[in-house]
Amino acid sequence: MTTLQSPDTVQATLGWGIVGTGRISTSVVADLTQCAGAEILSVHSRDASKAAAFAEQFGAPRSADSYDELLADTGIDVVYIATPFATHHEMTRQALLAGKHVLVEKPMAMTANEVEDLFQLAAERNLFLMEGMWMKFNPAFNRLQEEIAAGSIGEPRSLRAMFGMPFPQDGGSRWDVKRSGSTLLDQGIYPVTLAHMVFGAPESVHAAGTVRSDGLDLAGHFTLEYSDGRFAQCAASTLEFADLAGSVSGTKGWMVLPGPFWATTSLRMHTGSWQNIIHAPEAIDLDREGNGYIPMLRGVSDAIAAGLTEHPVHTAADTVAVFRTLDKIRAAIGAGTPTLESNKQ
Ligand SMILES: NC(=O)c1ccc[n+]([C@@H]2O[C@H](COP(=O)([O-])OP(=O)(O)OC[C@H]3O[C@@H](n4cnc5c(N)ncnc54)[C@H](OP(=O)(O)O)[C@@H]3O)[C@@H](O)[C@H]2O)c1
Helix, strand or coil, rough: CHHHHCCCCCCEEEEEEECCHHHHHHHHHHHHCCEEEEEEEEEEECCHHHHHHHHHCCCCCCCCHHHHHHHHHCCCEEEEEEEHHHHHHHHHHHHHHHHEEEECCEEEECCHHHEEEEEEHEEEEEEEEEECCHHHHCCCHHHHHHHCCCCCCCEEEEEEEEEEEECCCCCCCCCCCCCCCHHHHHHHHHHHHHHHHHCCCCCCEEEEEEEEECCCCEEEEEEEEEEHHCEEEEEEEECCCEECCCEEEEEEEEECCCCCCCCCCEEECCCCCCHHCCCCCCCEEECCCCCCCHHHHHHCCCCCCCCCCCCCCHHHHHHHHHHHHHHHHHHHHHHHCCCCHHHHH
């Protein structure tokens, strides 16, 4: 894998096209305005007046009435897609076919086969593609990996991570299997990605959950098992709270990622002497830049400037592997299995 240049040495300006004007897009694009070399050139919404208002809010010179119009804009180098995830495969495919680099919100698609399909296309076209898995760029996760590599907790043996919240039943996309329905794909992707970061792909998966009659998984809890008795215990739910903190435990201590673990700015180190491990953990506090997306956005710019087609922090292989595990969990709990055909809007 090619090493990235230092951010200080990367000066190229990248033209960005934004697709979708919802809450997450607003939050991420606000961070994009703070990234050196990022020029927000155009915005597409299904509603032309929303696109124009969003463009004005973030200083983009134009908006596009159709997705095709945005993709035909020769000034745009990279497209950020922040629409409900049942649309991601098709929209990402179209953007790659139009010659654009793509940053697509998590989850990149609905199945491992769809993800593989997209990375294959990106590689064929020599274009950069990444899922917006910002958690992996969070300084707390860099520190977590450094502490594990340094042996602070000894050999990592187990992990716990959950993301459960009783979201309002407002008819939004998370309640619609044809848009962003699936608590495992929407929320469960964070604990699964954390488990893959620490232990890699599991040898076996045990899962159970609550599935609506149309196949939408509303809640799931799962154990990922590895050799020598290592395991990750995880859960995701749209129905009730499940403690948002995470932890990684080893032979010499453990680390807590205070909730919400995927966005944490601190680590609690239960390491060192028995006194510190049990009664007086050390707190490590880290900075958050903007809304938390700046490290990821900077990573995308640097990777594109370096001519990479994937990012070393969240590679094609990493992404496919996480989706293979998600496929297994969804199958185990009896969630509807989406197909390329059924995802088309
Ligand atoms: N990284 C994070 O922190 C984070 C947080 C929350 C969500 N997400 C992810 O971001 C994605 C979007 O989530 P969200 O909660 O923002 O979803 P959302 O509010 O349902 O939709 C986002 C935007 O997509 C557009 N849209 C809606 N339905 C569409 C459709 N059928 N076809 C094309 N465009 C459509 C709309 O923008 P227009 O009206 O402008 O067309 C809408 O505002 C999901 O994949 C989700 O998992 C990421």
